[in-house]
Amino acid sequence: MAQKVYIDASGLVLGRLSSSIVPLIMSGKEVVVVNSEKAVVTGNKRFIMDKYLSLRRRRTLTNPRRGPFFPRFPDRIIRRTVRGMLPYKKTSGREAFRRLSAFIGVPEELEGKEFMTIESAKIRSSASRFMTLEEIGRQIGWTHMER
Numbered sequence: 001m002a003q004k005v006y007i008d009a010s011g012l013v014l015g016r017l018s019s020s021i022v023p024l025i026m027s028g029k030e031v032v033v034v035n036s037e038k039a040v041v042t043g044n045k046r047f048i049m050d051k052y053l054s055l056r057r058r059r060t061l062t063n064p065r066r067g068p069f070f071p072r073f074p075d076r077i078i079r080r081t082v083r084g085m086l087p088y089k090k091t092s093g094r095e096a097f098r099r100l101s102a103f104i105g106v107p108e109e110l111e112g113k114e115f116m117t118i119e120s121a122k123i124r125s126s127a128s129r130f131m132t133l134e135e136i137g138r139q140i141g142w143t144h145m146e147r
Helices: 014-026 045-057 074-083 091-099 134-140
Strands: 003-008 030-034 038-040 101-104 130-132
Touching: 003 014, 014 030, 014 038, 014 091, 030 134, 038 134, 045 130, 045 134, 074 091, 074 101, 091 101, 091 130, 130 134
Parallel strands: 003 030, 030 101
Antiparallel strands: 038 130
């Protein structure tokens, strides 16, 4: 049985969090991320939204049902960000990606667990401009609090 690592994403920067998760899952550990909607993306709100909205507007030249697809749910945004840092097209990357779980809020079965935080991924007090994944998700079409 693989060792499980429980991470609380509250107040953690998405890119730094993702780059900290990749070595853990590549080494064989299972990573569970809770409070995905409280992770943050730093920067100017207009530029952040332009990036995420442009990803949503991308279309194929043929049938739009063929993709590309981009997630709206905060937990899926975290998974997609981590996937972009993995060698996903190789077997090792796909197996590592399966060891990552992300949740909105804290599920009932995980309420008594001890969650760790990643100090290097915490948002700095000097970062005055940021958006949470919940705000981003709501702007691009996420309507439900829970899946």
